[in-house]
Amino acid sequence: MTEPVVSPQELGRGFPAGFRWGASTSAYQIEGAVAEDGRKPSIWDIRCRIKGKVNNGDTGDIACDHYHRYPEDIALMRDAGLQVYRFSTAWPRILPRGRGAVNPAGLDFYDRIVDATLEAGMEPWLCLYHWDLPQALEEVGGWVNRDCAFWFADYAAVVAQRFGDRVKHYITFNESSVFTIFGYSMDWAAPGIIDKAAHLKATHHVNLAHGLGVDVLRDSVKGASIGCVHNNQRVIPETDTPENRTAATLLDAFWNHAFPDPQNLGHYPPQLAELMEPYVQAGDLARICRPCDFFGLNHYGPIFAKADPKNLWGFGWGSPPEDAPKTDMGWPIFPEMFTEELVDLTRRYRLPIYVTENGCNTGDVPDAAGVVNDPKRIVFLTRYITAMLKAIADGADVRGYMVWSLLDNFEWGSGYGNRFGIIHVDFETLKRTPKASFRWYKDLIAAHRAKG
Template identity: 45%
Template structure:
């Protein structure tokens, strides 16, 4: 669908939720300020060669101090929801035990600021910034971290649960566990498949066990988890490539979806990972399958795979498609992939509600002399993905919200500040925020 066929807000249900997404480590800065403890990302950034531009999150977008103007900008756009995450080390500098009152007070102010601006707070409890001290005791490979997460969840939801009614336990377990413990790309920087599988299990377990805690402390709360999911196609129609697609999908998508929807871990994937399979205690799978109110889906790009005997435990490898449009990150731009993914989730798992908790793109943004950012590729990306979202809705997929990633350019993990995902440009030297053309359009769309 071309950009001139972009949908209007009126094409969506009146109660559809429109938002922007952010995360604590990526925007807050204020490193060790006001009693905040060290996170695994603080430590990871100190290791030479880990972050592409050698940067860190110590200042980032200085949102810790500039949050009123960021919320003003969100309100000005016309969004009615704001997704943010809480920095665990701000609340419990040691991961457990002593509570840092200044950290809780910051999120009090932030949430009150959202409500004053009629922004519905959507809180993510874990967006990857594990307290470093917990990592030194094994991080997510240790079952003790599950108990620590419940302690943290209880403290945060008791404090904010009277005002925050939408809770996401975890953001993208694939990235925090697979990229962090196996692919050696994200903090804490490990390369063990067994560690990654055990970490995944503990993250999912902590999600399931946290749900009753959240419900107890936040009456009438809506609770879910956010997964990064990919529509996958085979490089050919050969039996080998189709089998590779199924294997790859087993680790990429079904490994998370199946247990969350009460099916346990996929048997075919467990067989392929062999000795790297996680240790599971009686009752774990029942806890992981605790009913949620929504499934958060982050969609960025599709994947194509082929059979490859040397391609890791799934014996599959990704195929580079030729002649497709790509973002600055090299990710394929595929609005149709969003339709395919959402309809597949609906068909196979029937979640009561889907929230599109992240969708966005990075391009080489240039600030003009007039102080504008003409990001026509991102603008087109946004328009076409909203058209695809409308298509999925028309096909009966119960999507109830869209959160653009991200409100601000920010610290993009291992890429540092080289990638700009914001609909607002951040001049890091002056901390000035400038709405890009994509952001201006999103505001127009929301105010139609």
């Protein structure tokens, strides 16, 4: 990637008044303290202990130790001038068995997070589910069990009743397409099931849980702003063959439409409608399609798909073109497709969009002076935020942006090998070091806020 040609100050001044800037994290990826104060295992605690499922045998046992170090992390966000902190609550920390008895210590922890976020002058955006289903629920079927949708609604009620006086922005789920495809058809994520019926049931039950959760939040929190976070990106055939085109079309349906379409349009995409029929009960789609206030978008780059008969649904991940720019982990960089996605989503769903994740992995480490320079990330952010500004000019209704991620953290199957943070974390000492991209982002935000 070449050097950016737009300064953060110039870029920040280009955004409309009222645009919100923030950062995102998730509970299992940063909290640690997995067996403290009453928390019980999630499906990811179990997966991390299965040999070969996570690089280097890494676990989230300690992660960034945000559970104990959150004051430092929130102080760093305040220093950056962030206006929004998007975090997730851990279901097994609040309801250790997934249902039944509430864990007061878990609620107390998130009280501290919420209060510290507000005291720092930021809005807390609370995501109810970022992949960490209580293992106790998995043992009775998890998302394959229709009852899980109702257990989720009960969990949402506990959270809303405790935090609704202070938290007004809620996200039901993070990237439902990702954790269902990877967890129920490819064994790339917990719970590691490969079964078509299980995948379809989990998809429908998560959708149902979303709708039930929206209603609970709407009834419980006065003035709530509610949405769901989807990972949307163009799916392109690796090469232009009939087999690859067919694979790309089906992957596109599962990845980009299986959740936002029923949640916002009231129906499954045509490619999936017949497959879903056995699991859709009378009235389900009306219970799923509940009014939302925003569309949360996680976006990194396009997917190149190929036919792969060894995979459950016949699609697989292909390789981007050899000459395509890529991040350090090989993800393709196409900012113009970010522009197109924002415009297309505005037209399709007619909801304000908040970009809830965008960023890139780089392998930067402190130099001899302890400074972390990450020029590749700065170039990436410059390109993608510029593309977002163009989308707004082209009619996209984008209201805010949250970088992924605040901290280097546990990146699921990649363990600690991929660093997405604007703050470096030494996983031996847990020392935090703001990177050059942190200062770049701080300058951008300051320039925008100074504009008034």
